[in-house]
Amino acid sequence: MNQDSPIVEIRNLGYAVGGRPIFDGLDMDIPRGKVTAVMGPSGTGKTTLLRLVTGQVRADAGSIHVAGEDMLRLKRADLYGLRRRMGMLFQNGALLTDLSVFENVAFPIREHTDLAERLIRQLVLIKLEAVGLRGAADLMPSELSGGMGRRVALARAIVMDPELLIYDEPFVGLDPISLGVILRLIRRLNDTLGITSIVVSHDVQEISTVADQVFLLSGGKVVAGGAPQELKTNPTEIVKQFIGGLADGPVPFHFPAPDYFSELMSRSEEP
């Protein structure tokens, strides 16, 4: 396969939930070997986009190719084969709560290979060392802080040496130190392991420091794309509102509602 071709190619993507369109004609190319950020206001379908790319849900229209595979035609066995080449970090870590940190990281190896116990131990310790948590191998997930849990989940996501690593909102609820750790890990893992990273986030400042390329989603389409610096100088209203964190703009402050005055004056007792 051509190494220059994008690892994820999305063309004219259409997807609706309960008749409400989430994506309508979305196009996106995610290049290999780079950290690509997907940003956008809450509710623009960033997480849904990840679910589409990983084959957890199927698109209604258009096409998605991941590592050359057509996600709309992929059979279940082939989808599982493709997923072995992907790692995903869930928003809350999604560690298996009945297994220790060590067993969580060992889980994919045990499920997919028949490696000797000694080898599994070495692989797990190497990955835990990479996220700085080798010393926590015997702890249970309930004994970890939010940031530590996410780092363990990251070790688990890279244990099968994926080509593509996907982060769903990796910075939510982290203290500044843990956040800095995760940021550095995203960059370091991407460069040292030679993988491709997709980070879904709405933390503008954080993501600008680590991403090579940013896509801004709004209204079911990509409204801006390019290097983080380019986005900061983008004159479009929606980009200015998002990057500047302005309360009102193309994304309105108010949820659609009937006229304020007439609702206050109405005699109805319903809320």
Next chain:
Amino acid sequence: MIGELWESFTDALEGLGSVVHFLFRLVGNTPRVLLRFSLISQQIFNSGALSLIIIMLSGLFVGMVLGLQGFQLLQRFGSEEALGTAATIGLVKELGPVVTALLFAGRAGTALASELGLMRATDQLSAMEMMAVDPIQRVVVPRFLGGVIAMPLLAAIFSVIGIYGAQLVGVQIMGVDSGSFWSQMRAAVSFSDITEGIAKSVAFGVACSLIAVFQGYYATPTAEGVGRATTTTVVTSAVVILFLDYLITAAFL
């Protein structure tokens, strides 16, 4: 009115259809899971061994009550020696499987449903899917089989302890002759009585475990959804157990 009734009837039928479909999925995955028996034995421990105390205590008290009530009743006809037979048949055919299943639904069924529901709510099942591990195979089938295997064992233990409880009250306290208590029981309880008890507990095992894993697996991933899944597990299991009990009793007549 009729429209609403019809709608709830079709809803119920649709629900039943999806449960049966789920059962086929579980059965289809069973052979592969059987190769990894350690996953199942862990669940037999969780559903079975951890339910032992409640099952044994309940069995003892149910047996003691049977001993007391049976003695009172049989004494009127001067046939208190038949106490062993009466208590054993009552326990092996009815109370053992039914009470065990009801307790199982309350203890292990709710644990299964809430565990799976919380795994869904905390993305653990999605995480497995993303690691190319089928949660049905890795998580659901072992729990289902664990329950199916544990139930007959628990029912047998319940009945044995219950018979001991009946003996404790009947023989030790009320003074029924020990020899006739045991010999009449051995003479009167037939193999088919025991088969009926086993058939019931296997059927209840399948029903309870299926309802629990189905409710948990498809729970709405919120606190309220998991709560509802647990409640539905107990309520549905209780009704289904009693309904199946009637069907199997009728079939063995």
